[in-house]
Amino acid sequence: MHIDDLLKKSSEWLKGTGPKANIVISSRVRLARNFDGMPFFNRADAASRNKVLEMAKRLKEKSKYLKGSEFLLIKGMPDIDRQFLVERHLMSPEHMILPESKGLIIDETEIVSIMINEEDHLRIQVLQSGFNVMEAWRVIDNIDTELSRNCNYAFSPRLGYLTACPTNAGTGLRGSVMLHLPALSITNQVGKVYQAISKLGLTLRGLYGEGTEASGNFFQISNQVTLGYSEAELLGNMERIINKIIARERSTRNMFISKDKEEISDKIWRAHGTLKSARIISSKETISLLSLIRLGVDLGFVKDIDMQSLNELFILTQPAHLQKTEKKILSSQDRDHKRAEMIRDRLK
Amino acid sequence: MHIDDLLKKSSEWLKGTGPKANIVISSRVRLARNFDGMPFFNRADAASRNKVLEMAKRLKEKSKYLKGSEFLLIKGMPDIDRQFLVERHLMSPEHMILPESKGLIIDETEIVSIMINEEDHLRIQVLQSGFNVMEAWRVIDNIDTELSRNCNYAFSPRLGYLTACPTNAGTGLRGSVMLHLPALSITNQVGKVYQAISKLGLTLRGLYGEGTEASGNFFQISNQVTLGYSEAELLGNMERIINKIIARERSTRNMFISKDKEEISDKIWRAHGTLKSARIISSKETISLLSLIRLGVDLGFVKDIDMQSLNELFILTQPAHLQKTEKKILSSQDRDHKRAEMIRDRLK
Numbered sequence: 216m217h218i219d220d221l222l223k224k225s226s227e228w229l230k231g232t233g234p235k236a237n238i239v240i241s242s243r244v245r246l247a248r249n250f251d252g253m254p255f256f257n258r259a260d261a262a263s264r265n266k267v268l269e270m271a272k273r274l275k276e277k278s279k280y281l282k283g284s285e286f287l288l289i290k291g292m293p294d295i296d297r298q299f300l301v302e303r304h305l306m307s308p309e310h311m312i313l314p315e316s317k318g319l320i321i322d323e324t325e326i327v328s329i330m331i332n333e334e335d336h337l338r339i340q341v342l343q344s345g346f347n348v349m350e351a352w353r354v355i356d357n358i359d360t361e362l363s364r365n366c367n368y369a370f371s372p373r374l375g376y377l378t379a380c381p382t383n384a385g386t387g388l389r390g391s392v393m394l395h396l397p398a399l400s401i402t403n404q405v406g407k408v409y410q411a412i413s414k415l416g417l418t419l420r421g422l423y424g425e426g427t428e429a430s431g432n433f434f435q436i437s438n439q440v441t442l443g444y445s446e447a448e449l450l451g452n453m454e455r456i457i458n459k460i461i462a463r464e465r466s467t468r469n470m471f472i473s474k475d476k477e478e479i480s481d482k483i484w485r486a487h488g489t490l491k492s493a494r495i496i497s498s499k500e501t502i503s504l505l506s507l508i509r510l511g512v513d514l515g516f517v518k519d520i521d522m523q524s525l526n527e528l529f530i531l532t533q534p535a536h537l538q539k540t541e542k543k544i545l546s547s548q549d550r551d552h553k554r555a556e557m558i559r560d561r562l563k
Numbered sequence: 564m565h566i567d568d569l570l571k572k573s574s575e576w577l578k579g580t581g582p583k584a585n586i587v588i589s590s591r592v593r594l595a596r597n598f599d600g601m602p603f604f605n606r607a608d609a610a611s612r613n614k615v616l617e618m619a620k621r622l623k624e625k626s627k628y629l630k631g632s633e634f635l636l637i638k639g640m641p642d643i644d645r646q647f648l649v650e651r652h653l654m655s656p657e658h659m660i661l662p663e664s665k666g667l668i669i670d671e672t673e674i675v676s677i678m679i680n681e682e683d684h685l686r687i688q689v690l691q692s693g694f695n696v697m698e699a700w701r702v703i704d705n706i707d708t709e710l711s712r713n714c715n716y717a718f719s720p721r722l723g724y725l726t727a728c729p730t731n732a733g734t735g736l737r738g739s740v741m742l743h744l745p746a747l748s749i750t751n752q753v754g755k756v757y758q759a760i761s762k763l764g765l766t767l768r769g770l771y772g773e774g775t776e777a778s779g780n781f782f783q784i785s786n787q788v789t790l791g792y793s794e795a796e797l798l799g800n801m802e803r804i805i806n807k808i809i810a811r812e813r814s815t816r817n818m819f820i821s822k823d824k825e826e827i828s829d830k831i832w833r834a835h836g837t838l839k840s841a842r843i844i845s846s847k848e849t850i851s852l853l854s855l856i857r858l859g860v861d862l863g864f865v866k867d868i869d870m871q872s873l874n875e876l877f878i879l880t881q882p883a884h885l886q887k888t889e890k891k892i893l894s895s896q897d898r899d900h901k902r903a904e905m906i907r908d909r910l911k
Contacts, residue, residue, distance in 0.1 A: 477900060481842035492836025494829035552825060 218287070218296050222539055226303055226325040226342075229530060231522030233345015237513040238461050240393040240433065240526065241342055243304075244351040244450070246359055247378045247387035248337040251367035255379040256332050264316035264332055270366065271331040275320050277365045280358045281329075284322035289314035295544065298535035304342060306330050327358065334379045335387075337362075346457070348390050348450050356446070375442065385442030390450050391435050392457050397510040398467035399460075400432040401479075408460055415456055416440040431502035431529075436460070472514060483511035491562050496555045501532045520562065528561060566635070566644050570887050574651055574673040574690075577878060579870030581693015585861040586809050588741040588781065588874065589690055591652075592699040592798070594707055595726045595735035596685040599715035603727040604680050612664035612680055618714065619679040623668050625713045628706045629677075632670035637662035643892065646883035652690060654678050675706065682727045683735075685710075694805070696738050696798050704794070723790065733790030738798050739783050740805050745858040746815035747808075748780040749827075756808055763804055764788040779850035779877075784808070820862060831859035839910050844903045849880045868910065876909060 228241040249255060250270055254263055268288075275281045289297060289311065297311035305321050305328045318331035330338040339362075341355040369377040376387040383389070399405050409419045420435045436457055438449050471479040486507035490496075496504075509525050511517035530536055532554050538545050541553055576589040597603060598618055602611055616636075623629045637645060637659065645659035653669050653676045666679035678686040687710075689703040717725040724735040731737070747753050757767050768783045784805060786797050819827040834855035838844075844852075857873050859865035878884055880902050886893050889901055 477842055481903070484840040484842055485837055488836030488838075488840025489833055490836075492832040494825055494832055555829070 218292075218299065219539065221299075221303065221325065222536070225523065225527055226530075228304070228325065228342045228344045229523065229526040230344045231526050233343060233347045235461055236345040236522060238395055238464050239346035239457075240395055241304075241344055242347040242351050243340060243342045243391045243393070244348065244355045245338055245340040245389050245391075246355055247335040247376065247383045247389075248339065248359070248362075249369040249377060249379070250336050251369045253336065253369075256334060256336065257379055261316065267336045268316050268318050268331055271318060271320070271329070271337060274362055274365055275329075278358075278361055280361055281320060281322065281327070284320050284327065287319045287321070289317040289319060295535050295538055299539055302530060302533040302535050305340075307333060307338075309333060326354065335383070346392065346454075346461070348392060348454055352390070352446060352450055382439075383441050386444070386446050386449060388441055388446050388449060389437050390453050391437040392453070394434050394436060394457070394460065394464070395432060395506065395509060396434055396460070396464050397432040397506055398464050398471060401482075402467055404463070404467070405434070408463075412436060412456060412460075415452070417453060417456060430499060431506035433502075433506070468510070468514060479510075479514070480516050483507050483514070483516050487511065487517060487562075490558050493555045493558070495551045496558065497551055498533060498554065501554060501558065502529060505529055505532075524561065528558065531561075532557065566640075566647065567887065569647075569651065569673065570884070573871065573875055574878075576652070576673065576690045576692045577871065577874040578692045579874050581691060581695045583809055584693040584870060586743055586812050587694035587805075588743055589652075589692055590695040590699050591688060591690045591739040591741070592696065592703045593686055593688040593737050593739075594703055595683040595724065595731045595737075596687065596707070596710075597717040597725060597727070598684050599717045601684065601717075604682060604684065605727055609664065615684045616664050616666050616679055619666060619668070619677070619685060622710055622713055623677075626706070626709055628709055629668060629670065629675070632668050632675065635667045635669070637665040637667060643883050643886055647887055650878060650881040650883050653688075655681060655686075657681060674702065683731070694740065694802075694809070696740060696802055700738070700794060700798055730787075731789055734792070734794050734797060736789055736794050736797060737785050738801050739785040740801070742782050742784060742805070742808065742812070743780060743854065743857060744782055744808070744812050745780040745854055746812050746819060749830075750815055752811070752815070753782070756811075760784060760804055760808075763800070765801060765804060778847060779854035781850075781854070816858070816862060827858075827862070828864050831855050831862070831864050835859065835865060835910075838906050841903045841906070843899045844906065845899055846881060846902065849902060849906065850877060853877055853880075872909065876906065879909075880905065 250267060253259070253267055256264065259267070272286055275284065275286055292314065300306045300319065301308050301311055303325065305325060306319050307330065310317055310319070310330050310333045316332050320329040326342055328340045339355060339358060341351045343351045371377055375385040378384045378387055396405060399408060412419060416439050418437055418439050420437070421430060438453050440449065486504040490504050490508065505525060505528055508517055508520060512520060512522060512525065531540065534550055537550050537554055537557065540557070545553060598615060601607070601615055604612065607615070620634055623632065623634055640662065648654045648667065649656050649659055651673065653673060654667050655678065658665060658667070658678050658681045664680050668677040668679070674690055676688045687703060687706060689699040691699045719725055723733040726732045726735055744753060747756060760767060764787050765784055766787050768785070769778060786801050788797065834852040838852050838856065853873060853876055856865055856868060860868060860870060860873065879888065882898055885898050885901055885905065888905070893901060
C-alpha cells in the first residue's frame with residue numbers, strides 16, 4: 216500500500232455511517248504505551264529511539280491484527296504526505312515535525328493507526344464512523360492484548376501504564392468524539408457545554424486536537440482523567456455525557472424547524488449557493504459553509520448531497536489533499552481556485 | 564390608466580436599450596417652471612396652490628403631447644402608491660409628503676412626468692433609457708414649447724425662468740444621468756470622479772437623488788449650474804464629462820478581464836449564487852448583488868439573464884413594488900422573504 220492509494224478511497228470514519236452520524240462524525244480511542252526498560256522518548260538518545268522503532272516494527276510483523284497494514288517512516292517522507300496523513304487524522308500534527316526516529320503504522324481501512332515515538336513509544340489509535348466509542352474500545356483492546364503478548368509494557372501495579380506525561384498514566388486511554396454542533400454554535404450554547412463538561416473530567420477542542428481552533432462548528436470531546444477508573448468506566452461516563460450534548464443539539468435543531476425555519480434555511484441555502492458558485496475559496500470558509508450544508512442535509516432542506524460526499528469534501532478540500540489530488544504543489548492562491556473548482560464539480 | 568397598470572409593464576427607461584446602456588441606466592432632463600403672477604409654492608396659501616393645480620390640469624387637457632397621460636392627485640392616494648411612484652422615479656421623495664394641493668401627470672410610457680406644486684409650480688421630467696440626454700432634451704423642449712403657448716411662465720429677460728430656489732433660475736434645467744459604476748467603485752475611484760466633476764459644475768448623488776446614499780454602485784450625475792449658459796451648452800458639457808467617466812469605467816472593466824479575472828468572476832458568481840439561493844434578503848443587499856450581476860452580464864460571465872430583466876428586478880424588489888405585486892401590505896420581515904422568493908423565481 217502506498218500513501219497515494221489512500222486518496223483513491225474514503226476513510227472508514229468518513230462514511231457517515233454508525234450511530235448518530237448526523238451529529239457525531241467519528242469516535243476515536245487511543246492508548247499510550249511504552250516499552251519496559253526503555254527511556255521515554257523525550258529522555259532517549261538517538262540509538263534508544265531507533266531501537267524503539269525497530270521493536271515496533273517487529274511487533275507489527277508478529278501481529279495478526281496488523282497484517283494488512285503498512286509501516287511508514289516519517290523521515291524522508293515528503294512534507295505533503297505528512298500533512299496529508301495529519302489531515303486524514305492518522306497522525307498528530309506534532310508527529311510530523313522533527314521526523315527523526317518516528318514511525319507510523321496504518322491499516323488499509325484507516326481504522327487502526329499507531330504512531331511510534333510520538334510522545335510515547337506507541338500511540339495506538341482506533342477511529343470509527345459515528346458514535347461508536349465502545350466498538351472502538353473493543354477493537355483497540357484486542358490489538359493491545361495481542362501486542363502485549365509479544366513485548367513488555369512499562370507498567371506499575373500501583374499506577375497502571377506508565378507514560379511520558381503523567382496526565383496519561385493509568386489506563387493510557389483517551390477517548391475522543393468528534394461532534395458537529397452547528398445548532399449549539401449558532402445559538403451560542405457551546406460555552407455552556409464547555410463549562411459543564413470541564414467539571415465532569417472531559418475537555419472540548421477544535422477539529423485537529425489540542426491547540427487548534429474549532430472551525431465549522433466541529434468539536435472534539437475527550438476525557439481528561441486517565442487514572443483511578445477502569446477503561447469501561449471512563450468511556451461509559453464519556454458516552455453518557457455526550458449523549459446529553461447530542462440530545463441538546465438535536466432539540467435545538469428541531470427548534471430551528473419549528474421556530475426559525477426561514478432564518479436557518481436562508482443561512483443553509485446561502486451557503487449552498489456560495490459553494491456552488493465561488494471561484495476562489497479558502498479552506499476555512501469551505502469548512503464553515505460545508506458545516507451549514509451538513510445541517511441542511513440533516514434538517515431535510517438539502518437533498519442533492521449525501522452525508523458521505525459531504526464528509527469527504529471536508530477532507531478533500533484540505534491543502535495537502537487538494538495538492539495530492541492535483542498531483543502538484545500549489546501556492547495558497549492556486550489552492551483557493553482549485554478548491555472552488557473541486558467543490559463546484561462535486562456539488563454539480 | 565390606473566397606477567396598478569404600470570406594474571404590468573416595464574418603464575421605458577428600464578428597457579436597457581439606448582446608447583451605452585451597459586453603463587448608463589437612464590438619462591433625465593427636467594425643467595422647473597412657474598406660472599407668472601402666482602406666488603411660488605412655499606409662499607402661496609391654500610387657495611393659490613389649488614389654483615395652480617387647476618391651471619396645470621387645464622394645461623394638460625389642452626396639450627397634444629400629454630394626450631394619453633394621466634392627471635393624479637397625491638392627496639387621497641394610498642401611501643403605497645406614492646412610494647411606488649417614487650420607486651419608479653416618476654416623482655421625488657419630497658413630493659409624496661404633505662400631499663395637499665400636489666399633483667402628478669404621467670404618460671403611459673413613463674417617459675414624461677410633471678410634478679405640480681413640488682418646489683416649483685411645474686417640474687417637467689423626461690426620462691429615457693441609456694445615455695440619451697440630447698433626445699430627452701428634444702422631447703422636453705417640445706413639451707415645454709407647447710405648454711408655454713397656453714400659459715404665461717414667470718420669466719425675466721435678464722435672469723431667464725424664475726424659480727422658487729435661485730439655484731434653479733435661468734434655464735430651470737437639470738440634466739441627470741444615472742450611471743452604473745461598479746468597476747470604479749470596486750477600485751475606489753469614485754471619490755476622484757466626485758472631486759473632478761465638482762470643479763466642472765456637476766454633482767454626483769445616490770440612486771434616488773439628493774441626500775440619498777449611493778447604493779449598488781449606482782450614481783446620478785447632474786448639472787449644478789443652470790444660469791449663464793444655454794440648455795445645449797449645459798447638456799453638451801455634461802455629455803462630454805460623462806463620456807470620460809464612461810470611458811474610465813469601461814477601461815477599468817477591461818482591466819478586470821485582463822488582470823483580475825478570477826477575483827472579479829468570484830465576486831460576480833458568489834452574488835449570482837446568493838441571489839439564486841437566499842430565503843431572506845433586504846432591499847439594500849439585493850441592489851448590491853444585482854449590481855454585480857449586471858457587471859457580470861456586461862463582462863460576458865453571466866449569460867442566463869438579460870439587461871432588461873435585471874433592470875426590472877432592481878425596481879420590482881423595492882418595498883412598494885413588492886407589496887403591489889403581492890397585492891397586500893407586508894411587514895419588513897415578510898418583504899424580505901417575498902423579495903427572496905421573487906428573485907429566485909425570476910432568476911430560475
